[in-house]
Amino acid sequence: MNRRVDSSSLNQSRRLAAVQAPVIPIVGRWTAETPGTISLGQGIVSYQPPPETAVAVREFGGALADHRYGPVEGLATLVAAIERKLADENGIPVRPGSRVVVTAGGNQAFMNAVLAITDPGDEIILPTPYYFNHEMAVVIAGAVAVGVPTSADYQLDIQRLADAITDRTRAIVTVSPNNPTGAVYPEAALRELNALCRSRGIFHIHDEAYEYFTYGGVPHFSPGSIAGAAGHTLSLYSLSKAYGMASWRVGYMVIPDGLHDAINKIQDTILICPPAVSQQAAIAALAVGRPYAAAHVAPLDDVRRAIFAELSREDVPCDVPSPDGAFYYLVRVHASLDPMTLTERLIKEHKVATIPGSAFADPSRCSIRISYGALGADSVMEGLRRLVTGLKALV
Numbered sequence: 001m002n003r004r005v006d007s008s009s010l011n012q013s014r015r016l017a018a019v020q021a022p023v024i025p026i027v028g029r030w031t032a033e034t035p036g037t038i039s040l041g042q043g044i045v046s047y048q049p050p051p052e053t054a055v056a057v058r059e060f061g062g063a064l065a066d067h068r069y070g071p072v073e074g075l076a077t078l079v080a081a082i083e084r085k086l087a088d089e090n091g092i093p094v095r096p097g098s099r100v101v102v103t104a105g106g107n108q109a110f111m112n113a114v115l116a117i118t119d120p121g122d123e124i125i126l127p128t129p130y131y132f133n134h135e136m137a138v139v140i141a142g143a144v145a146v147g148v149p150t151s152a153d154y155q156l157d158i159q160r161l162a163d164a165i166t167d168r169t170r171a172i173v174t175v176s177p178n179n180p181t182g183a184v185y186p187e188a189a190l191r192e193l194n195a196l197c198r199s200r201g202i203f204h205i206h207d208e209a210y211e212y213f214t215y216g217g218v219p220h221f222s223p224g225s226i227a228g229a230a231g232h233t234l235s236l237y238s239l240s241k242a243y244g245m246a247s248w249r250v251g252y253m254v255i256p257d258g259l260h261d262a263i264n265k266i267q268d269t270i271l272i273c274p275p276a277v278s279q280q281a282a283i284a285a286l287a288v289g290r291p292y293a294a295a296h297v298a299p300l301d302d303v304r305r306a307i308f309a310e311l312s313r314e315d316v317p318c319d320v321p322s323p324d325g326a327f328y329y330l331v332r333v334h335a336s337l338d339p340m341t342l343t344e345r346l347i348k349e350h351k352v353a354t355i356p357g358s359a360f361a362d363p364s365r366c367s368i369r370i371s372y373g374a375l376g377a378d379s380v381m382e383g384l385r386r387l388v389t390g391l392k393a394l395v
């Protein structure tokens, strides 16, 4: 019997339909349609990976490389290099309480984490504004993202976070230095939050993708280094920003030993193993180490200060807390326009692209994220000039 298939019923799942559409491609389309636009949108760095990575990749391709599947958790040499880096720089002793797993970037590390710890309907607490892919991952996993506002200067409100914990809560997520706000959480706040998670029997997922991007001597702190944190703390890292390696897709996570079996199942199914060639590049990048990023972070600080000085002028209709990290400002615009419309008009009428704060669930009425990491200082300042002109005209 021929069964007639009604293709109109071949829809995505209700779960995926509930996931917000990524905003970067929409802004990217408007930008492409408006030639000459300066993009202060995408959160990438302007610099290339260390040249040593190119040598490693050439050698890998040229040698009688091993083209079979590799270890699920990543190549032993890379895992060992990461463990050394974690001990030296982050104060995180990996074994025996925890494990390193190499992933295809920090985003996959977060997805692994959420899939490993949630059942459908479980809750994950995300301080708002949040990194939109974190919220998307939670919804994709069938869990519930519970947003908890940060303070006016984008710092954690520990009491509000504590009040948001329910019987279904599985984790609180922190990102420091933060995307989209640039806020760096002080050690004391991260210690308090980590202790809260421990005492309430939930996980603390901490994303350190921007660990090298702090300014003015503000220290970066890794809660995974706290004594007794190993059993409930997941620390996530990325080579995308630190080494200008976004397209290579390498990140890693430190996970409690108790989650190893779960993460192993997820990783084995989704990735089987991290791509060998990218891991070779990562080994070379880690051998160059932190000084590589440090050389690029110093000039970024000058750009950061110049932007703040410009946006703080009295006649610019916005206010902006001065954050200490990453390469973002989340600017509150004194406007009744919705942020998506403001973003579109800034691109189409003033040729400057930003990201609307609504994509990050920023509770303020109209905000935009400025990213100053992706372009040279001159281009950023020209983009800023257009932005200021645009804000004055549109608001």
Ligand SMILES: Cc1ncc(COP(=O)(O)O)c(C=O)c1O
Binding pocket: 043, 104, 105, 106, 107, 108, 131, 175, 178, 179, 207, 209, 237, 238, 239, 240, 246, 250, 251
């Ligand atoms: C906070 C945060 N985590 C993770 C990522 C993704 O990093 P990766 O390229 O390693 O997946 C980003 C990228 O913008 C980010 O801002």
